[in-house]
Amino acid sequence: MSAKARAACYRRLDAVRHRRRKWEYVRSHPPVSPAVRGARYRLPQPGENRGVTASNQPAPPLRRIAHLDMDAFYASVELLRYPQLKGLPVVIGGGRRKVDEAIRDLPEGSTLADIPVDAFPRLKDYVGRGVITTATYPARQFGIGSAMGLMKAAKLCPQALILPVDFDEYRKYSRQFKQIILDIAPVMQDRGVDEVYIDFTDVPGGQREGGRVLARLIQKTIFDATGLTCSIGVAPNKLIAKMASEFDKPNGISIVHEGDLQTRIWPLPVRKVNGIGPKADEKLQRFGLRTVGDIAAKERDWLIANFGKATGAWMHEVSWGRDDRPVETESEPVSMSRETTFERNLHAVRDRAELGAIFTHLCEKVAEDLQRKGYVGKTIGIKLRYDDFKIATRDQTIDRFTADGKAIRQTAGQCLKRVPLERPLRLIGVRVGALVRVDSPEATSPATSPTRARTTPDAAAATASLF
Numbered sequence: 434m435s436a437k438a439r440a441a442c443y444r445r446l447d448a449v450r451h452r453r454r455k456w457e458y459v460r461s462h463p464p465v466s467p468a469v470r471g472a473r474y475r476l477p478q479p480g481e482n483r484g485v486t487a488s489n490q491p492a493p494p495l496r497r498i499a500h501l502d503m504d505a506f507y508a509s510v511e512l513l514r515y516p517q518l519k520g521l522p523v524v525i526g527g528g529r530r531k532v533d534e535a536i537r538d539l540p541e542g543s544t545l546a547d548i549p550v551d552a553f554p555r556l557k558d559y560v561g562r563g564v565i566t567t568a569t570y571p572a573r574q575f576g577i578g579s580a581m582g583l584m585k586a587a588k589l590c591p592q593a594l595i596l597p598v599d600f601d602e603y604r605k606y607s608r609q610f611k612q613i614i615l616d617i618a619p620v621m622q623d624r625g626v627d628e629v630y631i632d633f634t635d636v637p638g639g640q641r642e643g644g645r646v647l648a649r650l651i652q653k654t655i656f657d658a659t660g661l662t663c664s665i666g667v668a669p670n671k672l673i674a675k676m677a678s679e680f681d682k683p684n685g686i687s688i689v690h691e692g693d694l695q696t697r698i699w700p701l702p703v704r705k706v707n708g709i710g711p712k713a714d715e716k717l718q719r720f721g722l723r724t725v726g727d728i729a730a731k732e733r734d735w736l737i738a739n740f741g742k743a744t745g746a747w748m749h750e751v752s753w754g755r756d757d758r759p760v761e762t763e764s765e766p767v768s769m770s771r772e773t774t775f776e777r778n779l780h781a782v783r784d785r786a787e788l789g790a791i792f793t794h795l796c797e798k799v800a801e802d803l804q805r806k807g808y809v810g811k812t813i814g815i816k817l818r819y820d821d822f823k824i825a826t827r828d829q830t831i832d833r834f835t836a837d838g839k840a841i842r843q844t845a846g847q848c849l850k851r852v853p854l855e856r857p858l859r860l861i862g863v864r865v866g867a868l869v870r871v872d873s874p875e876a877t878s879p880a881t882s883p884t885r886a887r888t889t890p891d892a893a894a895a896t897a898s899l900f
């Protein structure tokens with residue numbers, strides 16, 4: 434193409450850009466040649482005049498949103514400590530059993546990586562009602578997957594190895610990989626233990642090759658630091674990015690552009706849309722709508738008439754790949770606390786009744802906060818400030834997630850027994866940490882980690898007499 438023709442194309446392109454809102458999805462493409470279409474997704478090269486509007490203002494960069502999802506997350510974290518299980522069918526599920534403890538009983542000088550594969554328990558020997566949280570990719574070849582009953586999985590692949598869930602370990606890696614991402618691309622939205630959205634738009638490398646360059650950097654940095662792999666989809670918005678991260682799992686990168694809607698999104702089954710669950714799927718199937726493209730082919734009004742105003746309109750939008758939800762950076766709270774400074778200093782013995790009432794009230798308030806915001810926590814802590822302004826803190830981790838005022842009060846009471854109470858107090862606080870969402874898999878699973886300090890009935894009675 435001649436320089437003159439190219440300049441004309443760019444002018445046309447800029448005029449189009451100018452017309453649309455900054456992040457709006459463009460439905461109708463101008464008739465541009467494939468060469469120019471490709472150039473739309475490149476940063477301007479030195480000497481190129483594209484990206485500069487008539488008024489000499491640089492055009493806004495194209496919106497590029499990534500969705501990153503760790504591969505077989507819980508299982509991959511387990512394989513870090515048991516590398517001898519790599520390439521084998523392994524499932525993660527159920528609580529820690531005696532057999533899990535027994536294999537960790539190692540001879541002097543050996544490590545977890547030395548445990549022979551034959552020593553690990555197998556699915557065929559499993560008895561119980563638990564479900565699988567995840568399975569390694571070799572196990573998935575047998576048709577095993579998340580949420581499947583362990584007994585059913587045992588029929589499909591009796592030789593698969595089974596490991597108990599260890600949320601504390603997964604949470605540790607979850608924090609680590611998210612911190613790595615934040616250090617590279619600060620606009621990140623936490624979507625759960627193993628997935629995040631990242632806004633690539635203004636990050637160096639975020640536009641190169643449609644985001645592939647930055648995605649590769651993030652993938653490599655996470656792998657180098659943790660040994661874990663992830664899959665990333667980069668697209669014009671969260672909706673498509675979420676679908677794209679699944680395109681090339683595991684350890685894949687998928688780049689989707691606006692113009693790929695028909696070829697890559699429309700053929701997908703409707704369930705691939707984040708937000709279309711089993712019920713909506715069933716109804717769509719009844720109308721003969723199986724793919725995203727089938728929905729797109731329906732009139733907006735038809736969708737509204739059959740699915741209601743909000744859902745119908747939403748289905749129309751998503752089937753056309755439109756989604757302008759921002760990447761919300763507000764991170765999940767790690768703890769919630771309540772504290773109070775007294776009007777006059779109080780003494781643990783002389784003002785026991787008053788202090789006791791305040792303490793109980795604080796526990797109830799934290800519990801209310803947790804319940805209102807939909808979290809449960811496992812680490813209960815207290816904070817005291819003495820009359821000399823010195824601070825003491827203690828905490829204790831219990832074996833079940835809770836948002837219950839009484840449970841918090843009881844454990845906080847245990848913590849109180851471990852701080853000096855001779856001096857008058859200026860302030861007292863209660864904190865609940867190690868939070869997870871109340872509806873997360875961790876919160877609803879049976880207790881797995883051992884209690885660090887159990888509350889016996891006697892201890893509870895003793896606590897009651899404190900304050």
Ligand code: DCP
Nearest residue numbers: 502503504505506507508566567579580627874
């Ligand atoms: N999980 C769970 N119960 C489920 C689904 C998932 O406990 N029903 C847990 C285990 C997974 C983690 O959440 O490791 C992340 O869920 P994903 O759906 O991302 O599944 P994986 O990361 O295991 O596999 P993939 O490679 O498909 O992402």
Ligand code: MG
Nearest residue numbers: 502503504627
């Ligand atoms: Mg995952």
